[in-house]
Structures are given as structure tokens and as C-alpha cells.
Amino acid sequence: xxxxxxxxxxxxxxxxxxxxxxxxxxxxxxxxxxxxxxxxxxxxxxxxxxxxxxxxxxxxxxxxxxxxxxxxxxxxxxxxxxxxxxxxxxxxxxxxxxxxxxxxxxxxxxxxxxxxxxxxxxxxxxxxxxxxxxxxxxxxxxxxxxxxxxxxxxxxxxxxxxxxxxxxx
Numbered sequence: 803x804x805x806x807x808x809x810x811x812x813x814x815x816x817x818x819x820x821x822x823x824x825x826x827x828x829x830x831x832x833x834x835x836x837x838x839x840x841x842x843x844x845x846x847x848x849x850x851x852x853x854x855x856x857x858x859x860x861x862x863x864x865x866x867x868x869x870x871x872x873x874x875x876x877x878x879x880x881x882x883x884x885x886x887x888x889x890x891x892x893x894x895x896x897x898x899x900x901x902x903x904x905x906x907x908x909x910x911x912x913x914x915x916x917x918x919x920x921x922x923x924x925x926x927x928x929x930x931x932x933x934x935x936x937x938x939x940x941x942x943x944x945x946x947x948x949x950x951x952x953x954x955x956x957x958x959x960x961x962x963x964x965x966x967x968x969x970x971x
Contacts, residue, residue, distance in 0.1 A: 805901040808837070809854055812901075815841030816849060836906035836943030851901065859899035861909050866890055868912035875919035906943025910936055911950060918958055933958075 807825050814822040815838050843857040866889045874882035889895050898905035917933035
């Protein structure tokens with residue numbers, strides 16, 4: 803139901819070069835930079851609701867691939883294929899194909915998870931930093947990103963901290 807409003811954000815970027823809320827207030831006040839990406843896509847493929855939805859639908863598939871790669875890194879190929887199939891058939895994920903900023907945050911989380919899973923294989927600290935930056939980039943697309951960041955940081959590092967503490971005692 804917000805697609806018209808969300809299209810307005812992207813359209814403001816296409817027409818003026820900056821983000822403005824043309825429906826609620828005609829001023830630039832958002833930290834949400836996700837619609838700049840949508841606006842860039844619309845500049846290439848034409849302005850329209852279906853063109854914007856195509857961008858979101860493409861990002862849905864990016865999430866599927868990144869999450870399957872994460873599953874492969876952590877649990878193997880069979881789990882990766884199962885994960886891809888489950889996500890492809892997920893109504894919740896496919897609803898990300900609408901024009902909304904939720905898929906931008908979902909991509910940030912998927913990138914962060916994939917990078918974190920890569921640290922398990924490659925043992926490079928820089929990948930932890932990259933995962934954190936990827937997760938932090940979610941703030942540019944969704945205001946709920948800080949809450950997900952806290953939850954994911956606990957999920958990423960909590961088990962190893964608890965296990966490390968148990969081994970010490």
C-alpha cells in the first residue's frame with residue numbers, strides 16, 4: 803500500500819537529484835538512501851511502478867543466492883540447495899518484490915551473513931569488519947536496521963563468547 807509513496811521518493815531523486823517526500827511533506831529529511839538506487843535503476847529502465855518492482859525482484863534473487871552461499875559455507879551443498887528452494891518458495895521473501903525499502907535491509911543482512919560465514923572458512927578478521935559495514939549499510943535503507951544489528955551481533959558472536967567462557971571455567 804506504500805508503493806506510490808515509495809515511488810515518489812525514487813522519482814524525486816530521478817527528477818531533482820535528491821530525495822524528497824512529495825506526498826507527505828515537500829522537503830528532504832530522510833537518511834534512507836535506498837531510493838537513490840531505485841532512482842538510478844529508473845533512470846536506466848524508465849519510470850514506472852513495474853520497473854521499480856523489477857529492481858526489488860532482482861534484489862530478492864540476490865538475497866536467495868547470498869543466503870544459499872552462507873548455508874553452503876556453514877552446512878554444505880545439500881543445505882544450500884534446500885535453503886535456496888525454501889527461500890524461492892517463501893511468500894514472505896517474494897513480498898520483497900514490491901516497491902519497499904525492506905528488501906534493501908534484507909540484502910544488507912544477507913551480505914553480512916555471507917561475509918560472516920566466509921570468516922569461518924578464511925579466518926580473516928577483515929571479513930568481520932566487512933560484515934559489520936554491510937550490516938550497518940542497512941541503515942541507509944530501513945530505520946529498523948539498528949534493532950536487527952543488535953540481534954545479529956548477538957547471534958554472530960554470542961555463541962562463541964559463551965562457549966569460550968565455558969571452556970575457561
